[in-house]
Amino acid sequence: MAADVYVHLIEPAAWRAALELGAVRPPSLDAVGFVHLSTPEQVHLPAEALFPGRRDLVLLVVDPARLTDPVRLEPGRPEDPAGMLFPHLYGPLPTRAVVAVVPYRPPVQPVLPSPGDPLARALALYTSLPVRRAVGVGDVPGGVVVLDPDVPASHDNNRLLLTSPVDAATVTATAEEVGGNAGWPYRAALLGWPGAAPVAAELGRAGWEVEQLVLMARSPADPQPAATQRVEVVAQTEVHDLWERSWRRNLATTGARLDAVVGQLVGRERLNDLVVAVTDLVVREEGRVVAAAQLRVDGATAAVESVMTDPGSRGRGHADALLARALELAGTAGCDLVVLEASADDWPREWYARRGFAEIGRTWSVSREA
Missing domain, CATH: 3.20.170.20 (Protein of unknown function DUF952)
Structure with missing residues (x-):
């Protein structure tokens, strides 16, 4: 057999x-x-x-x-x-x-990726992790909904994860029903099946914000040379200040609401380490954390997340060092595949491509205010 x-x-x-x-x-x-x-x-x-x-x-x-x-x-x-x-x-x-x-989740038949299919393995990781860390999970047409009422500001922790084809009307109706019952201040979904682009486009025309995500992958072997001795492995709390500064620069809100949202977005990160092996990496300047990255290992597949550098410390090779160290650690852990998500419309996609990551597929993240 x-x-x-x-x-x-x-x-x-x-x-x-x-x-x-x-x-x-x-x-x-x-x-x-x-x-x-x-x-x-x-x-x-x-x-x-x-x-x-x-x-x-x-x-x-x-x-x-x-x-x-x-x-x-x-x-x-x-x-x-x-x-x-x-x-x-x-x-x-x-x-x-x-x-x-x-x-x-019987009676739903699981989709099992083949070892040599990097796209299927990447999709399995990105759709499995939210389910495993969720407070609540429910079946919906095309996939599941994940819920975590402790971090209502986090779209990643409270949204539809759709891996089988559904039409735009079904996405809208399901998000409205689930989001309304859960009290979400927004409606959000990940469209993760091949060929979802037309549905994403239709939702965009109906007023949803649409972000096209490029899934990229490479082997951890032979990373580009970089001065990895500057990189430290730290407890996650060491990265909180950098994350907070980044969210405060990028969120379009102010005052007490900004404080609450940033607190939730920073605090949610600890949930990942409950279900996969998380390693947080940083670079310091004069004792202050100015750059960071995260590696998530889930068996033979790893994901690189949250590579960032303070604006005033860019151009000094910190991100290259962090990425090289993450690839080294992934190889040591026995991974043969390292994946990441990059926005199709932003420059990091090209930066990763120059460092050996190749596009393997795309997903679409859609959201709108309630």
Whole structure:
């Protein structure tokens, strides 16, 4: 039984712990000597037996070619269909063999990316992370809605995540219903399926703000030379002042509302480290943090986020150093793919292209005031 991918069902907190250890070591490894794997067609059987009714689990998408310990096809539980064999991994499951982490929400069939499909892996990361960190998740036409009432100003934490085609009227009606019930001060959605451009354009004509996002990717190998010794790994609180200065420059609001919104946008960042391995990197000048970047590792896939430099400190190579260090850390963690999002209409897209990132696809972020 050859398989393009295997899957392993796990609770999000257990996966986060495995990222620290570099491997998934479930109790079965000590009890019976192996890690239970499944093919995508089989996984509903252990899910129903071990986690009946649960919709808050994730599937680890495993590339069999990255496993070094033996995999044996053996019977599962006595009540499983006669003659069915399951792949059992006789050793821990390395996190570097996990090419994607996908929410498991039966009866919705999960979309599992192939190891060699960078766009599918990037989309899996960008649509999975908001679900795993959300306070609430609900099914909607075309995908899910994520909600976090603690940070209502954050579109990333409170919006529709649509990965299957729907029309503009459905996006509008769903956002209005969900946003109205949740008390959102805006309506927001990510259109993440191939060919969503016409729907985004129609929403734009109807008054929505539309941002086209370019998904870019590269291997972490051979980053451009840069003076990475200037880069420090720090606790996230060390970056808060820089983030706050950036948001205050870029937000079109003032006074107490600005203070509240900035507080939420800075504070929300800690939620990512609850579900993926986050490393915050900074460069200082005279002891003050003037540039920063973030690396998020989710198995064999990593994302570079929030690369920024204070305006007065630009042109000194800080961003190059931060990016090079992030790529080094991604390689050390066992990642073979590093992804990022860049606005289609802004200069960083070209900056990343000169540093080895290639476009792999596009998504559309749409929003409007309530």
